[in-house]
Amino acid sequence: MNIPSKLIEDAVTEISRLPGIGKKTALRLALHLLKQNEVHTEALTLALTRMREEIQYCKTCHNISDAEQCSICASAKRDKTLICVVEDIRDVLAIENTNQFQGTYHVLGGVISPIQGIGPEELTIESLLERVKIAKEDEPVQEVILALSATMEGDTTSFYLAKKLKEKGIKISTIARGIPVGGELEYTDEVTLGRSIMTRINYSSD
């Protein structure tokens, strides 16, 4: 593509660095901004700059936040004795959207992945162990729920965390793997189906 303007070419190059946006889409977006009033571009760049410069991470759970402590950690309604460990911020949003969880979170910032060079020290694991230790004095953590991806890396991280947390004598659980609600048995893969049978829920004990 031979763009007759260096200015647009630069903008297209920068926009197409974003995930899932190619050169053609980037050009469409750039030309859209050119067609619109200048205030739209100003509002966009200001919002991006402010977000990048002023964003903070909660010092307790590492969730995104506008203050030192995120709204979830700061809320008196949330159960501080229950911590749900997730990979990243989007997982927090996903679980929050279910309206099923009243505890707090801990954002790891990724999972252990030797291939990508991510070891335990790159994640916020130390901070989680510290958090559990400090909480012991006034509001002890009762349970840590591991809500990581059902991938090899996710499972590895779960095992690592479980080992570390067991030393502290806390209940550790993991979210259920099984057939999605509305899913049909015959279209579920063998591994998922196998796991869902092994980890079956006992109705009669309720």
Add this chain to the structure above:
Amino acid sequence: MNIPSKLIEDAVTEISRLPGIGKKTALRLALHLLKQNEVHTEALTLALTRMREEIQYCKTCHNISDAEQCSICASAKRDKTLICVVEDIRDVLAIENTNQFQGTYHVLGGVISPIQGIGPEELTIESLLERVKIAKEDEPVQEVILALSATMEGDTTSFYLAKKLKEKGIKISTIARGIPVGGELEYTDEVTLGRSIMTRINYSSD
């Protein structure tokens, strides 16, 4: 979606104003920028701001340009007696990519559309007529090619332009409508197929 940060929410709102980008994609892009080094966001916002503030439009053909005259109008290699009228800048890029056209362009900035409230005076039609008139003195325009969309609005605009330009005594042509190269007859719609027969090209006269 309940985003726990006003800063991210603002960024998501602004990003999702772009065409074809919804709230979910906008959030993905915002979180991507947060994960990356700050310099990436800075480069993006700078490129957008510079593009919007410094962009110029060629005073001859209204194409995007970094100077008063675009590189096509300024080039000595391009045939100034041949003007191709297009709707917008993307059409210029599309035709340039074919490497088949050595004339110059004229960017209308849209097509006549009473429904959207776009009349001839909203477009650069007056500037085109003026351009033809001025050119008459040293390098007279020989032919104007109308390369507008094959829609009702495009056709209306073509008719309007043809009428205005006929008064000036210039050859007027329009790009061929027909079956795309590689297209099959049986899957072509009736209107296109009908037109391609009516406007058939005479091989024997070559």
